[in-house]
Amino acid sequence: AQKVTQAQTEISVVEKEDVTLDCVYETRDTTYYLFWYKQPPSGELVFLIRRNSFDEQNEISGRYSWNFQKSTSSFNFTITASQVVDSAVYFCALSESDMRFGAGTRLTVKP
Amino acid sequence: NAGVTQTPKFQVLKTGQSMTLQCAQDMNHEYMSWYRQDPGMGLRLIHYSVGAGITDQGEVPNGYNVSRSTTEDFPLRLLSAAPSQTSVYFCASSYNGGRSYEQYFGPGTRLTVT
Numbered sequence: 001a002q003k004v005t006q007a008q009t010e011i012s013v014v015e016k017e018d019v020t021l022d023c024v025y026e027t028r029d030t031t032y033y034l035f036w037y038k039q040p041p042s043g044e045l046v047f048l049i050r051r052n053s054f055d056e057q058n059e060i061s062g063r064y065s066w067n068f069q070k071s072t073s074s075f076n077f078t079i080t081a082s083q084v085v086d087s088a089v090y091f092c093a094l095s096e097s098d099m100r101f102g103a104g105t106r107l108t109v110k111p
Numbered sequence: 112n113a114g115v116t117q118t119p120k121f122q123v124l125k126t127g128q129s130m131t132l133q134c135a136q137d138m139n140h141e142y143m144s145w146y147r148q149d150p151g152m153g154l155r156l157i158h159y160s161v162g163a164g165i166t167d168q169g170e171v172p173n174g175y176n177v178s179r180s181t182t183e184d185f186p187l188r189l190l191s192a193a194p195s196q197t198s199v200y201f202c203a204s205s206y207n208g209g210r211s212y213e214q215y216f217g218p219g220t221r222l223t224v225t
Contacts, residue, residue, distance in 0.1 A: 009151070033211050045154075045201065045216040052211065091153060098144070098169060099214060103153040 006102035021077040023092030033095040040088040115217035124192040132187040134202030143185040147198040
């Protein structure tokens with residue numbers, strides 16, 4: 001069965017610090033998809049990135065970067081030079097036949 | 112495009128009452144799903160549908176029913192509400208079977224069962 005583990009329940013950093021959110025997954029499929037979503041205090045869920053199991057290239061989008069390593073079943077998310085607006089709950093998700101989410105990591109960025 | 116809409120935004124029920132949470136999307140997405148969000152547990156899949164007339168159970172289906180008579184609508188029915196069903200409910204849709212495409216989420220329904 002598919003499973004996503006986000007071991008960090010809460011993280012607090014000071015603005016401009018770099019922060020990495022960990023995501024470890026379990027799956028028996030060879031073809032699967034990984035996602036990150038952001039849930040700001042307003043409550044909506046915002047899609048950030050999708051990665052398929054055959055593409056292990058790291059991705060960078062502005063201050064955001066993602067490190068996908070099949071060898072360790074991890075899909076970690078790094079925010080560089082964090083800002084107060086990055087404060088949110090971040091969810092990692094794994095999709096096989098349906099999408100399952102991790103428990104989320106609450107990131108607080110203090111000014 | 113309105114995207115994914117959910118009604119109501121807030122609801123208070125008494126134990127034993129039934130109700131239907133509405134979800135609609137105007138993106139012609141085949142795949143729709145319902146999640147509940149509880150503190151510390153992330154989003155848990157209740158039911159999903161890969162197309163009109165087809166539904167299936169997720170992780171936590173007990174106490175909930177769904178149907179999918181049209182592509183656009185995917186209502187979630189609580190048969191006999193219990194306090195354990197107090198939660199925030201999100202409806203989502205995606206282009207195909209939810210496997211490879213990102214899901215678009217509605218704004219959520221906050222349900223309290225007393």
